[in-house]
Amino acid sequence: MIPALFLCIFSSVSQYNGVKRWTKVNNKTNNLESIWKILPLRIRDPLSAQISDKDVLQEIRLRAGQKVLFYCDGQEHTLKTKENCMITPEEVQETIQYATGYSLYAYEQELKQGYITIEGGHRIGIAGQVIMEQNGVRNFRYISSVNIRVAHQVRGCADAVMPYLTSQGNVYSTLIIAPPGCGKTTLLRDMIRQIANGCDYLKGKTVGVVDERSELGGCYLGIRQNDLGVRTDLLDACPKADGMLMLIRSMGPEVIAVDEIGSAEEVGILRYAMHCGCRTLATVHGESYQEIRDKPLFEEFFRLRLFERYIVLCRGERIGQLEGVYDHQGTKIC
Template sequence: MDEYYQAVQSLPDWLAEPLGRMPPAVAEQIHELRLREGCSLSFTIGGMPCPAAQISGCPHFLRSCVLTPPQMEEIFYSLCGGSVHTHQAELAQGYLTLPGGHRVGVGGQYFVHPQQGVVVQTVRSLNLRVARRKAAALPPELCRALEGHFIGMLLVGEPDSGKTTLLRSAAAFLAGQGRTVTVVDERQEVWPEGGPAGGEALDVIAGLPKGRALQMALRTLSPHVILLDELGGMEEVEQLEQGFYGGVNFVASLHASTLEEAAHRPQVERLTLRRMLRVLVLLEGRQSPGRVKEVRWI
């Protein structure tokens, strides 16, 4: 069964049921489901927005549905599993994670509570991203880079271009070489079910902020290589720097449309200044997720 059908089961029954009747040939192409107050449902297929009314075989209810504020509130509550508080740490960063690693971006009115921190006040839009456990073929040039002492590597691409898929394949490749590999999987998107399949000899730290997880990995797991999805703030760069001094290589993904755009990010500038970054890998884009366009040594 395609992961799309699993993802929509977290929605209220009145919405999950018709979504579950989407034709399989269409379901397997859906990357995102966008729900917006006062708007019709929209899907992302092949990297492009596609209104429900334009999808062949889409149930009539979905074609005509326009979501009201009470419905948005019910949908949000259902996605939280009936407990918004349980997801407070994630929601403070604008998202929540569903069973299976599916992620929901949350748009609306936020405010900063003196004791509770960032709190969602009103939800006006939700973007449900379907997490699929797929592998991407690594091109020979990338395999050759991973076989050596590459120090640091960034997988660069726009949203939905398959960076996580490629990172998963790189982890399996490195483990197959006998390297001690640790994957930092904060949002449980690299392996949605909590760990690698197929017996890969990998260590995974999931569910923690990346900076803290990196510190734990370096102190306790003695990795040869660390992989992390979506390089974030300077705290993560500082931890990677500590690993660099200990001879630990890293592979991380980064949101950017071009290698030149990536090079101007403060995190990348610091990595370059410290001579911690040797390889940049650019993905083709959301039209061809997981496919490599360029491998550049710097």
């Protein structure tokens, strides 16, 4: 049993060359027990020994016939062992068997999407030879690659931006812009938690979350593993466009949150939600405010000034480095 103290992630906001960022104080027992249990037996101890207490483990990649790679604080590392550390096809299969409890059938729907979620909210991405059917991917015939993405809940990482996202007890509709792997989902998760629970700037509000890829709530066996607040209703593994409509019609959310919008259908429903009076929180892949502004898909949002705040995260020495917060006119306010 891991002491409760070691299962916590603490966050802080610091200054680095004048730019705000959030950092994590962490150690390797950060709810990683469920990850160690699914790794091939041969690499568990060597990998655990190579990760220091101060490292923030992000990913472990297992590829048949290749060395084990893992990523801490955005840096790539290779597993070092005395013997051959090449992963065998059997060890890839061993990992999948542990992750699914030897029941691939129970995870069939998730596997069609290319991933499964395990206890702790950690997501296991898979690649290999697929079996196709008329409506798309039916299943995998052979699995040759596994990407274990470590779930990180960083309570308080939104503290630095919350003053700019609220006014007179209301929430501004906000779009988070960031390149892949820069912490936009982690930031959105904490914004949801603070808005649902209430904070120094507003009373708690009812939040509806559509978690298509099980990254915000990290649901395992239908129970969310991450804290999204006491007033949050979650639709897990549901397409974003369908889920937003369901929430509006049935749950009466004051705020709707979705991760990684990108299709015209999703943008259309998000616009509909705004017209229904819902405040919205969303994320999108992008390098800058200007890049998203120039995309035809988002033209109407900017023209009608539907989003009132834009948070831009950038690549830096640490994950979650804040480039700036912009208002509806594109003026940088933080």
